[in-house]
Amino acid sequence: MNETNETPQMNINWFPGHMAKAQRMIRENLKLVDVVIELVDARLPISSANPVINDIIENKPRVVALNKADLAEPDWTERWIAEFRSRGLQVVALDSMTGKGAKTLVSRVEQLASTKINSLIAKGINPRAVRAMILGIPNVGKSSLINRLLGTATVRTADKPGVTRGKQWIKIGKNLELLDTPGVLWPKFEDPEVGFKLAVTGAINDEVYDMEKVMAKFLTFLQENYSERLIERYKLTPPLPQDSAELLKVIGAKRGCLRSGGIVDEEKVRRIILNEFRAGKLGRFTLDDIK
Ligand SMILES: Nc1nc2c(ncn2[C@@H]2O[C@H](COP(=O)(O)OP(=O)(O)OP(=O)(O)O)[C@@H](O)[C@H]2O)c(=O)[nH]1
Ligand SMILES: [Mg+2]
Known part of the structure; x- marks a missing residue:
C-alpha cells in the first residue's frame, strides 16, 4: 500500500x-x-x-x-x-x-x-x-x-x-x-503502514486514531485495487472518482447518508464503509504482502 x-x-x-x-x-x-x-x-x-x-x-x-x-x-x-x-x-x-x-x-x-x-x-x-x-x-x-x-x-x-x-x-x-x-501482546507501533492496517481491521480502538485520515487512505487503496468491489457493493457508476473525498460523497449519496440540505454525512459514510469492510461485506482482503 x-x-x-x-x-x-x-x-x-x-x-x-x-x-x-x-x-x-x-x-x-x-x-x-x-x-x-x-x-x-x-x-x-x-x-x-x-x-x-x-x-x-x-x-x-x-x-x-x-x-x-x-x-x-x-x-x-x-x-x-x-x-x-x-x-x-x-x-x-x-x-x-x-x-x-x-x-x-x-x-x-x-x-x-x-x-x-x-x-x-x-x-x-x-x-x-x-x-x-x-x-x-x-x-x-x-x-x-x-x-x-x-x-x-x-x-x-x-x-x-x-x-x-x-x-x-x-x-x-x-x-x-x-x-x-x-x-x-502489544502490536508494532513504529511503522505507520502497520498502524494503518491495524486501524482498518479494528485492532486499534477507533477512538485512538484519526478516522478521517485513515479512511481517506483506505478509500484510495480500495479505489486503486478493488474498484469493482466498490462499484458492486454501492451500485456506483464507473469510472470512480480518484479523489477519496469525492468517492466518499458518491458512496454517501448512493447510501442516502444525507443531512438536511442534501449534504453528505461524511462521518456516517466512513463508519458504514469501515463496518462493512470489517464484516466481510466488501469481500475478503489480505493486506500484508509477502516481502
Ligand atoms: N470473522 C471472524 N471474526 C472473528 C474471528 N475471531 C474473532 N472474531 C471477532 O473479532 C472480534 C474480537 O474477538 P475477541 O475474541 O474478543 O478478541 P480478543 O483477542 O479476545 O480481544 P481482546 O480481549 O480485546 O484482547 C470479535 O468481534 C469477534 O467476533 C474469526 O475467526 N472470524
Ligand atoms: Mg479477549
Missing part, C-alpha cells in the same frame, strides 16, 4: 509499564505450558504479530494460527502458510467463529508437545495432558477461540493445587489443557 505520513496514534493504550507488565505475566504463565498458540490476523499475518514474540517465548514450541481466515483471501492464506512453513514454523488457518481449523490446531499442539510427553513416559512418569496458552494482540480473537474450544471441551477444570496453583484450565478432549486466560 502507498506510504503516507499519518500515524494512527495507537501507542496511547500501551505505555512501557503496560508492556513490561504484560510480558512479566506472560513469562510467568509460559513456565506452566508446553506449547504456545500465537494468534495473528490472517489478513495481516505480519502486521498483527508482536514485534518481540521470539524473545518473549524463547524456545517454547509454538504454532501460529492465522485467525479470521474467513475474512482473508484464500490464495493469500495459502501463500502465507507456505511462507511460515518455509521459516520452520507450524501454522494453521483458523476461523474462531465457526471453529473451522480448530481440530487441526489442537492436533498440531499435541504433536508439538509429544517429545516432552514421550520423555516423561520414558522416565516412567505418568503421561499428563499437554498444556497450552494463547497469545496475541488485542482483538485478534483470543477470547473467541477460547470460547470455541470451550464449546467442545468436556469440562472447565477447577484449580489443581500443587500442579497448577491458582490457574484455571480448560480441558479439551483427553490430551490437552488450555490456560483460560490468554496473554495480550
Whole structure:
C-alpha cells in the first residue's frame, strides 16, 4: 500500500509499564505450558504479530494460527502458510467463529508437545495432558477461540493445587489443557503502514486514531485495487472518482447518508464503509504482502 505520513496514534493504550507488565505475566504463565498458540490476523499475518514474540517465548514450541481466515483471501492464506512453513514454523488457518481449523490446531499442539510427553513416559512418569496458552494482540480473537474450544471441551477444570496453583484450565478432549486466560501482546507501533492496517481491521480502538485520515487512505487503496468491489457493493457508476473525498460523497449519496440540505454525512459514510469492510461485506482482503 502507498506510504503516507499519518500515524494512527495507537501507542496511547500501551505505555512501557503496560508492556513490561504484560510480558512479566506472560513469562510467568509460559513456565506452566508446553506449547504456545500465537494468534495473528490472517489478513495481516505480519502486521498483527508482536514485534518481540521470539524473545518473549524463547524456545517454547509454538504454532501460529492465522485467525479470521474467513475474512482473508484464500490464495493469500495459502501463500502465507507456505511462507511460515518455509521459516520452520507450524501454522494453521483458523476461523474462531465457526471453529473451522480448530481440530487441526489442537492436533498440531499435541504433536508439538509429544517429545516432552514421550520423555516423561520414558522416565516412567505418568503421561499428563499437554498444556497450552494463547497469545496475541488485542482483538485478534483470543477470547473467541477460547470460547470455541470451550464449546467442545468436556469440562472447565477447577484449580489443581500443587500442579497448577491458582490457574484455571480448560480441558479439551483427553490430551490437552488450555490456560483460560490468554496473554495480550502489544502490536508494532513504529511503522505507520502497520498502524494503518491495524486501524482498518479494528485492532486499534477507533477512538485512538484519526478516522478521517485513515479512511481517506483506505478509500484510495480500495479505489486503486478493488474498484469493482466498490462499484458492486454501492451500485456506483464507473469510472470512480480518484479523489477519496469525492468517492466518499458518491458512496454517501448512493447510501442516502444525507443531512438536511442534501449534504453528505461524511462521518456516517466512513463508519458504514469501515463496518462493512470489517464484516466481510466488501469481500475478503489480505493486506500484508509477502516481502
Ligand atoms: N470473522 C471472524 N471474526 C472473528 C474471528 N475471531 C474473532 N472474531 C471477532 O473479532 C472480534 C474480537 O474477538 P475477541 O475474541 O474478543 O478478541 P480478543 O483477542 O479476545 O480481544 P481482546 O480481549 O480485546 O484482547 C470479535 O468481534 C469477534 O467476533 C474469526 O475467526 N472470524
Ligand atoms: Mg479477549
